[in-house]
Amino acid sequence: MPSNIKANGVDLDTLFAPHVVNDAAYATGYKVGGVDISNRYDPLANAANQNKGSRIPALGIKTTNSSWPDNTDLASIFCGNILQYSTAASLTSSTTTGWGSISQLIHEVSVTFATAQARSDFFFFGGRIILSASRTGGTVSANNTAFSNMLANAGMINFYDAGTYATGTGTVAASIGNSSLTSSFQQIYFTTSSALYSNDYYKIEGRTSSSNVLLFRMTFQNGGAGFVADTLNGTLTSNVAHRRYPAQAAPAVANTIPLP
16 A cells, blocks of 8 residues: 655655664654554664665655654655666676686776765765676686685675675675775675685775775685695676666776776
């Protein structure tokens, strides 16, 4: 059943993300079927990963509950529905260069916005830079299998306004996002391979290059199996995508260090 509460002719159920786990801090004063919408939509203050930071522009519909500050727009309480956003591939870099027994391959990209304000707006309204990687083909070896599994298990690493999260396993810098990047590289994601190949790792770092340019560096490390060299080859692919709110321009993504 739609909410039958509309902003510019569009139902709130279309504009806001469905409720996942947490409720808004207070009742809003708007009800559907006699129940306040505080538990109908995902709140920005405590959102599920896929909705984090997904703001939409103000709707002009204000809370009527005095627990909220005066003139609190519903768009500053609830996450925007991700179905309004578009996700597109930005860049892919691949290589068939094999690693040595202990070596690494690096992929680095720049993400350029028209202005510093465009960068701020892109992330403020729920924009994301999405990073992923894969390894395919090559010879049959335990290291190849382990490395492929490591990258597949990482899933997609999502960098957003206030932090980073992964759709798979690994360690993320949950509080390092666009608003906290500095001019020095900071690790935002790290994962290692299976026990025998625990010296293999996949690492992502980010930093600012200027007020409107970000840099991301992906490191693919082959540590070998203990002190014994093992084959790691095939095609390594590193992907960059973005998610944006329709009113925001997509950034320009370019290789600064392509995979060799």
